[in-house]
Amino acid sequence: MSLREPSAHADSWYARSAGPGQAFAPLAGRETADVVVLGAGLTGLSAALELAQAGLDVIVLEAREVGWGASGRNGGQVIFGYGCDQAKIAGMLGLEASRELFRWSVDAVDQVRRRIIEHRIDAHWRDGHAHVAIKPRHVAELKAWQADLADNYGYPLQWWEREPLQAVVSSPRYIGALYDPCSGHLHPLNYTRGLARAAAQAGVRIFEQSRVTSLQRGTRPLLRTGGGEVQADFVVLAGNALVHGIAPELDARVMPVGTYIGATAPLGAERARELIRNDMAVADINWALDYFRLSRDHRLLFGGRASYSTLPPPNLPGVMARRMVRVFPQLQGVGFEQVWGGLIDISLNRAPHWGRLGDNVYFAQGFSGHGVAATGLAGQVIAEAIRGQAGRLDVFARIPHRPFPGGRALRTPLLVAAMAWFKLRDALW
Structure with missing residues (x-):
């Protein structure tokens, strides 16, 4: 693996100040694996690392570079909880389930600290x-x-x-x-690159510049890119805001x-x-x-x-x-x-939208600006489910999620209008 120059990443202070990351080749040809992950951000890398440490053969496909999206350029604030408050989750799932989700979110903050120490990541914590x-x-x-x-x-x-x-x-x-x-708080790009390095050392095969163009579902689903394809027993969709068209039923539930x-x-x-x-x-x-x-x-x-x-x-x-x-x-x-x-x-209710499509396609999205710790939890929870322990994912999957009103054509103007009211409230009240 070669070292990437900092300027190769999307330009930000994080990219200019980060230590050099590994450069991974694009996918070329046909590969097989136990699990194929779409997205080399915090969710995808966390899932890949957990699965590889459990002995599974994992491939990660990244459209640009490790941490190129929100994982590598966010505010760096590592906070308990989720994008909506616990009272809203309690109203949807009941207090006991809300308590479970909250405890897991606190553990997720500790998990970030543990990974920094375990993998010697210079994350500026x-x-x-x-x-x-x-x-x-x-x-x-x-x-x-x-x-x-x-x-x-x-x-x-x-x-x-x-x-x-x-x-x-x-x-x-x-x-x-x-x-x-x-x-x-931490340096998010250094942290994400550190997870990629740890995943690669655990045996994960990471392919950059490998945008997924389609998902073929079935007993052994297939992800295709411009340069090749990967067939696996399980798929993890972790592209969040930067992917659409791969699973249309998910697109309508995030913005x-x-x-x-x-x-x-x-x-x-x-x-x-x-x-x-x-x-x-x-x-x-x-x-x-x-x-x-x-x-x-x-x-x-x-x-x-x-x-x-x-x-x-x-x-x-x-x-x-x-x-x-x-x-x-x-x-x-x-x-x-x-x-x-x-x-x-x-997501429309700002709650995490994590779950599965059928028996072998898993997803996590809807972090709603509150994802540095929660993404690590999502990866861990999905990895558990793939290994046959789906209890925690099943709790998250109970959170109801409605599509944004208006469809693809009208949902943006409707949301802009709604947000204008909230901004007016900020200013006047």
């Missing part, structure tokens, strides 16, 4: 995450969430009033925070959404630490939220400005800079050295 309140409504929501997690899930979080929060985050914008010392991140120039250790003194990750709870953290080289990595049409807004760097200055007025005039974006996949 830092402990700590805070959800912050901008308005009194947010304070009430966060305190209700804190009580629910403590009373129903046995997961205590720390509440910080304005003064203790501002002693840590030097911003006048926030009036309270819910702090979790067990969540954290691609654009999201964006900027990286400032290095601020210097002292100035950076004045912004976030404990080096935690931070996110507000607006519908169109801001989230941010410090990098190892003392930049501010600032994300937000989701696009439900998937089209980036005009003057994206300027828009992002204005959002950053609302949080940190002391950074007026700093701007960004880089701004990048990508697509995430959201």
